[in-house]
Amino acid sequence: MEHLPQDPRPWPVRRDTALQDTVLQTTLTHVTHRLNNARIAAYRHYPSGEAARIRAIARKREAIQDWSVLLDRAEEEITAHGGHVKRAATPEAVGAYVLEIARQHSVKRVIKSKSMVTEEVQLNAQLEAAGLDVRETDLGEYIIQLAHEKPSHILAPAAHKNRQQIQRLFVDTVADAGEEVSEDIQELTRFARNKLRQDFLSADMGITGGNFLVAETGTVVVITNEGNADMVTTMPRVLVSIIGIEKIVQDWDALEDIIQQPALSGVGQRLSSYTTIISGPRARESWEGPDEWHVVLLDNGRRKIHGGPYQDVLSCIRCGACLNVCPVFQQVGGHGYGSVYSGPIGTVLSPLLGGMDAFGELPSHLCTMCYACQEACPMDIPLPHEIISLRETAVSERREPAAVRTQYRLWGQAWSTATGYRRSVTAARLAQRLAIRRVGLAAGWLHTRTMPFVSSVTFLEDWAKKHRRGSS
Amino acid sequence: MAKAALFVTCLVDLFEPQTGHAAVEVLDRHGWQVEVLGNQTCCGQFAYNAGHLQEARAMAQHFVEVFESSDADALIGLSGSCTAMVIHEYPDLLRRAGQSRGDSSEESESWALRAQAVGERLVEFGEWLHHEESLPLPAVKPETVAVHHGCHMRRILGSTEETDDVLRSYGAQLAEYPDAEQCCGFGGTYSMTEPVVSTKLADAKRTALSQAKAAGASCLVSGDWGCLLHLSGRMQHEGDSWPVLHVAEWINQREKMSAKKGE
Numbered sequence: 086m087e088h089l090p091q092d093p094r095p096w097p098v099r100r101d102t103a104l105q106d107t108v109l110q111t112t113l114t115h116v117t118h119r120l121n122n123a124r125i126a127a128y129r130h131y132p133s134g135e136a137a138r139i140r141a142i143a144r145k146r147e148a149i150q151d152w153s154v155l156l157d158r159a160e161e162e163i164t165a166h167g168g169h170v171k172r173a174a175t176p177e178a179v180g181a182y183v184l185e186i187a188r189q190h191s192v193k194r195v196i197k198s199k200s201m202v203t204e205e206v207q208l209n210a211q212l213e214a215a216g217l218d219v220r221e222t223d224l225g226e227y228i229i230q231l232a233h234e235k236p237s238h239i240l241a242p243a244a245h246k247n248r249q250q251i252q253r254l255f256v257d258t259v260a261d262a263g264e265e266v267s268e269d270i271q272e273l274t275r276f277a278r279n280k281l282r283q284d285f286l287s288a289d290m291g292i293t294g295g296n297f298l299v300a301e302t303g304t305v306v307v308i309t310n311e312g313n314a315d316m317v318t319t320m321p322r323v324l325v326s327i328i329g330i331e332k333i334v335q336d337w338d339a340l341e342d343i344i345q346q347p348a349l350s351g352v353g354q355r356l357s358s359y360t361t362i363i364s365g366p367r368a369r370e371s372w373e374g375p376d377e378w379h380v381v382l383l384d385n386g387r388r389k390i391h392g393g394p395y396q397d398v399l400s401c402i403r404c405g406a407c408l409n410v411c412p413v414f415q416q417v418g419g420h421g422y423g424s425v426y427s428g429p430i431g432t433v434l435s436p437l438l439g440g441m442d443a444f445g446e447l448p449s450h451l452c453t454m455c456y457a458c459q460e461a462c463p464m465d466i467p468l469p470h471e472i473i474s475l476r477e478t479a480v481s482e483r484r485e486p487a488a489v490r491t492q493y494r495l496w497g498q499a500w501s502t503a504t505g506y507r508r509s510v511t512a513a514r515l516a517q518r519l520a521i522r523r524v525g526l527a528a529g530w531l532h533t534r535t536m537p538f539v540s541s542v543t544f545l546e547d548w549a550k551k552h553r554r555g556s557s
Numbered sequence: 558m559a560k561a562a563l564f565v566t567c568l569v570d571l572f573e574p575q576t577g578h579a580a581v582e583v584l585d586r587h588g589w590q591v592e593v594l595g596n597q598t599c600c601g602q603f604a605y606n607a608g609h610l611q612e613a614r615a616m617a618q619h620f621v622e623v624f625e626s627s628d629a630d631a632l633i634g635l636s637g638s639c640t641a642m643v644i645h646e647y648p649d650l651l652r653r654a655g656q657s658r659g660d661s662s663e664e665s666e667s668w669a670l671r672a673q674a675v676g677e678r679l680v681e682f683g684e685w686l687h688h689e690e691s692l693p694l695p696a697v698k699p700e701t702v703a704v705h706h707g708c709h710m711r712r713i714l715g716s717t718e719e720t721d722d723v724l725r726s727y728g729a730q731l732a733e734y735p736d737a738e739q740c741c742g743f744g745g746t747y748s749m750t751e752p753v754v755s756t757k758l759a760d761a762k763r764t765a766l767s768q769a770k771a772a773g774a775s776c777l778v779s780g781d782w783g784c785l786l787h788l789s790g791r792m793q794h795e796g797d798s799w800p801v802l803h804v805a806e807w808i809n810q811r812e813k814m815s816a817k818k819g820e
Contacts, residue, residue: 101753416758449607449751451754454606454744479608493612496612497601500567500619501618501619505598510571513571526749526750529751529752533752533791534787535789535790539571540571543571544565544569545570545595549595
């Protein structure tokens with residue numbers, strides 16, 4: 086299994102499919118604008134929020150730097166509370182471990198709260214292949230699970246669908262024969278809630294992701310706006326929390342600042358509607374909670390990033406703010422990226438986790454270098470510079486067509502001297518006279534845009550002529 | 558008399574020389590002596606953003622050599638994006654590029670410091686004019702215009718308000734339109750290597766700008782010819798002849814109108 090699932094369609098196909106999808110174009114514009122405006126308003130109405138954000142960045146960067154020690158501490162604490170910790174290096178290791186627990190407990194039905202890391206390891210596919218019945222309980226994830234699709238937005242997985250499509254999907258997949266399904270959004274939500282109630286009550290195992298892992302108490306924190314994680318963590322007999330190792334946070338003091346950031350930047354709320362805190366399985370004297378709690382700590386390429394030039398990317402809290410402001414994301418949506426991690430963060434993270442062979446085209450083709458993501462990122466991750474750096478890697482690994490590489494080399498060489506620059510002006514004029522314009526990189530421009538001609542007298546030529554006698 | 562060395566930029570030099578001439582006239586009116594270093598070429602951003610670090614390094618070093626030879630009081634750049642490139646990217650670029658080709662750290666660091674010194678003297682045209690005292694010229698009738706700020710002017714230099722203030726002080730009424738902070742899709746060579754998305758973004762920008770046009774904006778003004786060539790190239794391709802102007806050209810027109818009125 087690959088480290089990160091990859092859409093087999095090549096980029097031009099993914100791109101053109103997205104650009105021609107009129108529903109997608111409408112829903113994407115709506116979702117990204119709504120979330121982005123909410124983010125801006127939330128910070129505006131929270132004057133001390135900026136100070137909290139700055140503290141959050143500092144604490145998160147420290148936690149990443151010291152993650153070895155903190156992860157050991159978290160493991161000790163979890164174990165002391167009666168939990169079990171598994172360190173998993175690969176997607177297969179996660180799947181094998183969860184399946185083994187399922188076997189021990191004769192699990193048939195699994196319910197899940199929203200988790201990007203389980204999308205990353207394709208957990209549902211792994212569990213279903215072994216005959217388990219898996220149900221997503223976040224509304225957006227529920228929708229894309231029924232549609233057999235991947236998330237199109239880190240935070241809003243079904244952002245590419247409108248309510249008419251969702252209504253039809255419900256009718257086609259989960260509605261009973263003859264059951265009416267309304268197109269009204271509230272009614273659709275009510276419908277999904279009624280269906281999911283049955284799944285919650287009949288499940289044997291709950292699976293969560295984790296937004297934060299607090300080292301000092303060995304606590305997993307899951308934030309949602311639907312409250313579904315509360316039921317996933319309390320109703321089934323067995324609970325498994327699967328967490329990327331970069332989710333580590335040193336203590337509750339740090340968490341206080343960091344936990345605000347995904348809510349503020351993701352949905353424009355001071356706090357998410359529900360905060361689910363898991364510190365252990367049901368205690369002997371307690372009535373509620375799972376009999377067993379397992380915490381899977383996933384590496385899957387993260388340790389390779391640690392200590393290198395992209396370490397800051399491990400501070401990402403998956404708020405999706407960079408997606409909402411990205412001009413390219415707004416055009417092609419998450420499926421355009423061919424990775425479960427989309428938008429600017431996906432453009433950096435996907436090749437780092439999944440390799441340049443699979444995702445090397447993302448930095449080159451899905452970024453206009455507008456810096457909007459860096460401005461929006463609450464964790465100050467230098468995404469544009471990381472994208473440039475990945476482009477440099479692509480160049481040094483000779484991933485561009487040879488002709489393109491040659492053009493850059495010749496162009497760069499020529500324009501590093503005044504003589505070369507002047508010669509290139511002469512050459513361009515000659516090409517223009519011979520009507521040779523659709524060549525090399527310029528051809529890409531000309532299909533859709535008029536190209537200006539090199540001036541008959543450039544500014545520098547004109548200046549030189551007028552000031553030839555040295556009087557500037 | 559204060560002296561300014563003009564950082565013309567390759568796009569102005571090759572395709573839009575009238576912008577350079579307009580800037581010279583404005584500088585002259587404000588009492589600055591203008592120096593144009595004939596050896597200047599391009600800041601190298603097109604190569605840097607595309608990941609061609611060594612090509613960018615060579616152009617950056619040439620730029621530093623050319624402009625550090627000038628004793629001008631200020632270096633004035635005719636593009637927000639290219640100005641941002643020199644000020645904010647050069648030092649780190651020269652360090653990294655030197656390191657990756659095996660130069661000694663002393664040599665790389667020396668280049669970085671030289672670039673930093675040049676960057677400290679460089680100012681973008683709109684920002685420069687914002688610091689100038691206004692000319693004692695009579696006001697001329699207001700003109701509604703649409704302004705598009707390049708992303709690097711907005712997010713790296715952070716100087717869009719300065720340019721807006723300057724334009725308003727010359728009688729511009731800035732027409733509003735949706736998503737003004739959104740990228741136009743140019744992105745340097747991105748416009749050539751990913752023309753489909755780039756063009757789609759140009760069209761999104763044109764759709765948004767149509768509101769400014771409907772509000773009576775006579776033209777589109779920007780401090781960056783990169784965005785303007787991309788947008789006007791798309792407009793012309795689609796048979797739309799709405800004028801586009803560099804800030805320096807629009808200001809020069811206004812100063813000329815004022816001067817004429819004052820005669």
